[in-house]
Amino acid sequence: MEQLISYFQMGGHGSFIWTSYGMVFVVLAVLWLQSRRFVRNSQTELDGLAVDRPHCQTSKKNET
Amino acid sequence: MNTFISIVRRDLQLAMRQGMDSVMVVAFFILAVMLFPFGVGPEANILARIAAGVIWVAALLSSMLSLERLFQIDYEDGSLELLALQPCALEITVMAKITAHWLTTGLPLLIATPLLAVFMSLPSDGFWALLFTLAIGTPSLSLIGAIGAALILGSRRGGVLLSLLVLPLYIPVLIFGVSAVDGAISGLPIKAHLLIMAGLLVAALPLCPWAGAGAIKQALET
């Protein structure tokens, strides 16, 4: 337990280190989620349009 | 060459007829600098310390003021398309418009500078350096700004966008301009700074009209 606490303290600079890593994680995760939502939304919209006109199969099904 | 001169003349005449444009730019320049004594206090030594930077930044901002309308008006009323259809290269037209822009903003700023140097109690050693750096710096500003002005043609919220595009690109000119004046005040040789500023100008002279013409072409295409 002691060891764990001292590990997280990182020699007194824990807050800086963990905030850095946390921020990297958060920013990259948000970027990834936003990109995925962008792709999914556009895909559903495109599929919806293609269903209206079934003879134009330009969309590809479920490629993620 | 004839086209070049006739476009410059046309733009100058337009500026004259609408009047006020250059006056407004100079008024903004003076007002912006005037705010600083109110902001930081009227002590002469503090003002003298920041004079070069403040005057340069104010000149930079005021030369950006009229940039938005550099191509916008001609774009909206369709005369830009006529200018693009002329037999000469579009780059020449762009260069002519940049020249007219400098004559209506850069030059008046230069004329107003001595007054501001007095207001900001700029040390006399720096005065000629300031004037000289502005003289070779403001054309670079007009040239770089023209790219931004061409890029925003037909966009939403052009003005704010323009400053976001152009200000980062202005930084080198500002840095060398101000450090030349600071160097002159503290008695250092400033030849290198001036040479670099001249180098920036010489590099911008062909590149900026070229890029600006490219931007205008794609704006007119669609």
Add this chain to the structure above:
Amino acid sequence: MYLYKFGKMIFHKYANPTRFLKLASTIQPWAAAATIGFLLAGLYFALLSSPGDYQQGETVRIMYIHVPAAWMAMFCYTAMAAAAAVGLIWKHPVAELAARATAPIGACFTFLALFTGSLWGKPMWGTWWVWDARLTSVLILFFLYLGYMALSNAFDDPARGSKASSILALVGFVNVPIIKFSVDWWNTLHQPASVIKMDGPAIHASMLIPLILMAFAFKAFYIWVMLMRIRGEINEGKIRALRLRQVHGGPPSRTTILEKTTEGAR
């Protein structure tokens, strides 16, 4: 001219969005796996198995994310400018989309480089921010990314937006070395004795391993997310083309849609 033809030959193959999508969907899972694998390995070495630096103590661990993020900031801008150039010169629709897709990723990495640098600076130099040459030029780079993104979204017609922003990316690319150089000089004039040096003494292998692993993780992440975003952009192009067809009426044939797709994708 030969160069132009040569480039056309090379790039032509993936100018067709459909063919590109096929390639992308094979690469994407690999990129995702590589991201997660390198990230886990990198985190293990960065946080658990590497010693603290004798000079910088434990804060050196920030370096393992800060330096790769800064590398990515530069790399993304170069990639963006290169893609923009290919898009402008060879009228390559996918390249333009790639430039558009790269910008937000690059902006995120630039932000992370600044943020982690600031957090590293506080315990090391005692201040969150210094107008150090390198920090300043990275900050300007961040604004170049913002300008690019703002411009590419500022037009009602997205084709205009991506062309205009491609020109801006190239202009900015020419300017990046100038900014770097001018800021370096500006800094030396104002603080002649610079105590701040980002790169410490010769780097030890125990520090190099996590650094390289994290760099690979970030790069794989970039490829992964970029391919996702390009797919999204291609979809948007198709949607616009279909909408345009609907408005103008008439049953669209497959070929016209594909034509419109490549056109709209530009």
